[in-house]
Amino acid sequence: xxxxxxxxxxxxxxxLAQQAEARIxxxxxxxPLLKSSALSERFERDVFLKLESRNPTGAYKVRPAFNAxxxxxxxxxxxxxxxxxxxxxxxxxxxxxxxxxxxxxxxMTSDTSPYKIERTRxxxxxIVFCGPDFDSRxxxxxxxxxxxxxxxxxxxxxxxxxxxxxxxxxxLLNQLDTTxxxxxxxxxxxxxxxxxxxxxxxxxxxxxxxxGAQPSQGGSMAKSxxxxxxxHVGKIHTIADALVASTPGERTFEITRNxxxxxxxxxxxxxxxxxxxxxxxxxxxxxxxxAVSIAAxxxxxxxxxKNKPVVCIISGGNADPRILHEILGK
Numbered sequence: 001x002x003x004x005x006x007x008x009x010x011x012x013x014x015x016l017a018q019q020a021e022a023r024i025x026x027x028x029x030x031x032p033l034l035k036s037s038a039l040s041e042r043f044e045r046d047v048f049l050k051l052e053s054r055n056p057t058g059a060y061k062v063r064p065a066f067n068a069x070x071x072x073x074x075x076x077x078x079x080x081x082x083x084x085x086x087x088x089x090x091x092x093x094x095x096x097x098x099x100x101x102x103x104x105x106x107x108m109t110s111d112t113s114p115y116k117i118e119r120t121r122x123x124x125x126x127i128v129f130c131g132p133d134f135d136s137r138x139x140x141x142x143x144x145x146x147x148x149x150x151x152x153x154x155x156x157x158x159x160x161x162x163x164x165x166x167x168x169x170x171x172l173l174n175q176l177d178t179t180x181x182x183x184x185x186x187x188x189x190x191x192x193x194x195x196x197x198x199x200x201x202x203x204x205x206x207x208x209x210x211x212g213a214q215p216s217q218g219g220s221m222a223k224s225x226x227x228x229x230x231x232h233v234g235k236i237h238t239i240a241d242a243l244v245a246s247t248p249g250e251r252t253f254e255i256t257r258n259x260x261x262x263x264x265x266x267x268x269x270x271x272x273x274x275x276x277x278x279x280x281x282x283x284x285x286x287x288x289x290x291a292v293s294i295a296a297x298x299x300x301x302x303x304x305x306k307n308k309p310v311v312c313i314i315s316g317g318n319a320d321p322r323i324l325h326e327i328l329g330k
Contacts, residue, residue: 157249
């Protein structure tokens, strides 16, 4: 499959993010940015936590969901929307569709978290199950698109998705209230958020740095960057069940390898420790995938520039309390 022209590196992502922000703001308020006293003291620099877990559906995915539907609202209302997700984009699309009067169908794997399935169903979306592997999700979407003619929304690789994620960068610029450069550590799966933030910030100043964190059980983006091409890592087994893309997107890979190529792989133990830090020290609720940014910071596995403030994106908080109890009890 060849990359869709134009190259993602040639687009005006700042303008696209600004358009996305104007679209979604009536539905998605800015999320909090909190300074971590514990992490700031430990690393002798200001460390902030961007709480995307405080979004209406508990994760950042509500941004691209609203932007994608609003950018094509007439088509979405006439044909309905179709997507695939392991949980957070599913809930986001279901929520946005319900708010905007759009039918939504979500393809989920048979081993998706029952907690996330139920939350998606409660928001009124139709759920179609597929096989347990990542590839079967997209095969099922293609089949349903042919059968139903629904508008397909991509969870991480469309222009609308990347631009929607870029609104996080715009909020950081306002909330940090500084012209000085800063560093952002972003949880990575298919690459939508890291590419959206990196592409938006780059068009403001190349002094800002964006770095990624990904479970070592998988790590498709990090391994693709190392290989110099997109690679498929197969089915992923990790407690960070929101970060299971087995192949990065075409657009997101191009953006990330050019503008945010430092992606750290963190172990299950390190994710576990970061989750404990969130709950015990920061007193914030996070899901395992949302805590990998803190895991990368605590492990000191990223080449952060000296003296720059650091922002850790807490990308979501949609963890089943019962499963989280089991994870933390191990």
